[in-house]
Amino acid sequence: MTMPSTAPNSRVTKPSSSSSSSSRLPFTTDSEDEEDAFSNLAARHKPSAKVLPPVEPKSLSRPPTMVARPSVTNPTHKTVARNTEDDEDDDYMSMTVADPTAAETPLQRLKRQKVEASMRGHPLSKAELAEQEKLKRDLGLATSILNNTSSKGLKMMKAMGYSTGSALGKAVPTPTGVTDAKDTRRLEPIKPIVRESRMGIGHESDLKRKFGDLNPAGGEGSVTKRQELSPESYRNRLTQEAQQRRYEAQIFAAQSICEKLVAQDPPDSYNGTSKKSKEGTSEEGEGVNEPGSEKQAEAAPERDFFNEKPTFTQIKQINLIYRGLLYRRAVSDLKACLKKKEQDSLTSSKSSYVPNPSLPKYNATGEFSQDDKIALGTESEEVVTEQELEDQELEEFEKREAKDRLDEIVRYLRSQWRYCFWCKSRYATDEEMDRECPGLTEEDHD
């Protein structure tokens, strides 16, 4: 292995061989320092990269559930996030040495090296790679190359009289009398959109209309929509989204714990003690039912949830703290169910082509028989009305900031079961909890 150079940028000069070779080819004559389209962009990013952790798609791409899975107790994911700017780089060593501001204690270095080793040891999964690929692609597609002022292409265009921000060509002649004729000349290239399924036109937007954007952690569509952003704000937004996704994952984890604890140990056994920790419950206020009052409503149906699927009406009875979890599960079950029905109908409806020679989808009245509806999968036997799907209370709750919701669930776990989400353990007594557990927040547990 070659020793990593301490300052790669300064030490490297142009290899002498390159200049001698330039005579070999007819097109290497202009030897002026050529700057690549992206170098300038890179230079512009450097300062900001020091202020905020640069968005390293790799760290984003780890599914949030992986970092916050309750069974995983080591806190390394935080360190990972902090250090990922290095792991893209072979020569992280040289970089840390070169930068005097990044003074590391031996302990920190040990920790970092450990993390880095583990990163190298665990190659990214296919799904992670795919997501990383997509993120980089979206970032690339959202970054205008017109910002790269050193591009010779841009210089040539400027020489022809182009000014950044304007369109090419001649303005379309406006017919007299028409004042609002739009200038349709393009300012941005067309964005390629990859369709991953054979969904018909309008199906996607129809799904969104029906089910809403129930999966904020997915964030698939949101990344592709906005494209007219500066690279900085785009990166900022990615960072924020990553944080959001982390919160959502933690919420998911906390809710799962909550669900389990309810099953093992219904909240009524802690009825008395939970009242003690006042600051824990007082803020729950309007969103959460008082543990006492929810006792009857909750206990009965919840026990069955592990054996049978609850209906949407039942779900509405559940404590808001983890109702979202069950709701989403039910919705995805419903979707899968609908999909399966349609696939069944595709194969089974074959026999209906001829005996009943009418086009079920296109008859004159626009109405179709119940049979057709079922066969076409547009209606299932277990009818779920939109009204049932609607859950105002839950919507209100989910609208709140993710951090806020997470805090609330954490407090609820503490007050109900003396379970600390961050220590990942249950304490026998309040005193023990006060003594052992460093505090309410994740930072306290650092």
Added chain:
Amino acid sequence: MPGERENLDSDRPTKKAKVSAAINGASKDKDMDNPYLAHMYAPSIALSASQDLFAGLTRHQTTTAQAQQAEDGPLNPFTGTQLSRQYFDILRKRRDLPVHAQRDEFLRLYQENQILVFVGETGSGKTTQIPQFVLYDEKPFETGKKVACTQPRRVAAMSVAKRVADEMDVVLGEEVGYNIRFENNTSSKTLLQYMTDGMLLREAMNDPNLSRYSCIILDEAHERTLATDILMGLLKEVARRRPDLKIVVMSATLDAQKFQRYFGVKENDYNAPLLAVPGRTHPVEIFYTPEPERDYVEAALRTVLQIHGSEPEGDILLFLTGEEEIEEACKRLRAEGDEMQREYDTGPLKVYALYGTLPPNQQQRIFDPAPPPARSGGKPGRKVVVSTNIAETSLTIDGIVYVVDPGFSKQKVYNPRIRVESLLVSPISKASAQQRAGRAGRTRPGKCFRLYTEDAFKKELIDQTYPEILRSNLASTVLELKKLGIDDLVHFDFMDPPAPETMMRALEELNYLACLDDEGDLTTLGRMASEYPLDPALAVMLISSSEFQCASEILSITALLSVPQIFVRPPHKRKEADAAKAQFAHSDGDHLTMLNVYHAFKSQESGASQRWCLDNFLSFRSLTSADNVRNQLKVIMEKQEIDMKTTPFNDRNYYNNIRQALCAGFFMQVAKKMSTGKTYKTVKDNQDVLLHPSTVLGQESEWVLYNEFVLTTKNYIRTVTSVKPEWLMDIAPNYYDIDSFEKGEIKTALVRTAEKIARKAKLDKRTQK
């Protein structure tokens, strides 16, 4: 892009004449056969007999009556021979066409204006009749100038020319001819020439005033191909320089106002005159689905079978997106159709596929009539054509009564930001949807089944399909424009100007390729490259190949890259096909593998090669076509006096030289393997890419050069060959300037390479001492 390049034989007329004279030792007769020289021998176009038949007609003052009289014979006004019976049969039908009713109006507008916009829906007869109307008025044998009619597609140019030759009772290739890539079927007698738009554009590069033509008809302008768009901008300028040149822009859609405004004069608020002829179409009833479809292919098959089972006689046209999807659909429809016939006694169902890469003889089969009833008194048979959007405007299939439209087509999209060009399945436009529906009303009232809701039609479809110029890499277009003498590309009068970034990228790439200097002027290399009907990267590779002593090999590779895929991989024989390909595999990559195939192909005896291709899962058509392209390119190379000498095959640098020569053209299309796994990263745009599964290259290559970066569900690089970073830094020092790279694995690797080069140089110096 392979297949889109036109006209390899558009050399400068005089030079070409010299070459052919030198090669063939030919006399003046030979020159006269050369269509490029036709204008030099103009008077000879006319035949003495024909002049008499046109005696009473004054150019640009003819009337319909006069023309009809000439048409009625009994002698052919163009050849002076007796007209055949077939001619009069066709003539009767021609007089019934919708355009014929407006011949007077057309002539009046044509004679009064320099530029005319003509709108005729499909079936109006515009493509065959208008050029003939023009011919009677232009009298090309008087002026020695021809009439040209452009078509976006080769096949269309060919088949229309054939039809018009029949209508005029002349031999195809004489008075009426066609000129498409690799096939110039015209002669010194040619008065009317059908040609691809790309071909005319190439001709303009050497004859900026298009002086050989008195009238240019741009047909199918609504398709807005890249070449048509550039031609329109160009013709606007030529029209100013040449007041005698007439231009007819023909479109099949009603969005004609845009053309009128474009060809009008802004200051005077003058729009080019428009003549619209209604097509002969029957009403089409349109049905929408009540709910969006979950799977458009399934829905399409279901709909086709339901039509077959329940609707009255009439053929079905189903639009799908690509070869694979179409073949799959055909297979399933055939199976289901047979079952329906067996079980429910429906009529027989005949299923045909139609897509661009289908061999022409198979494309012809779609015109077969629907099958007869299986038994006398049985239900009538039905034909189903499953097609890409070829059948949308360019091909007309009679007998179609039902159209099934899932609303998608494959469209090319290029994005300059990450330099990716892909064919992506995209929703069609409203205009396209209307066009598709119209196909159902050709013979009698029809029905169109749209597999989306009416709401989705209104809200989710764009009005017009994006013209090609907005979806393409413009490197070769920019080079063409420069060659055409257009210096101010920014203010060139594009009908739809491309995005500034696309232009910027094109200029930048041409600068790295040294085709343009820093001022944006054509260099010698650029001038040479523009002579090739190729992407600039390929042209530059070809020109510099002699420096690596492998011109012949690079010529073969270039030809192979310019034709459709040479490897055939039928779905039911994938394993066998892969095994056959493995015989040719070269461990350094796909380019060299293709070269191995070509060499093996050429070593076959001429009679046996077709069989050999079949046995080895290779496309005979593509390989023959590559051979043809190779010959055409070779002529240009020889004209440019490029040294064709090659490295002997047993030299150990034989393959290294070829790989280096590849770098000379494709140094901007390189990816490096990342330390973290299988992924590669494109050198400058920071995109993660994977080697396409079709590659023969193992995963161990650190640096690879690729022919294409395509987007499917993943980022793929296709047709890859392993290269060395030393070569890249040596061949393209400007592009591989280390300072211009962002910090990262690639930069580090380049720094190490530079150190290695420096060390080696030092060592060499020492040993020399």
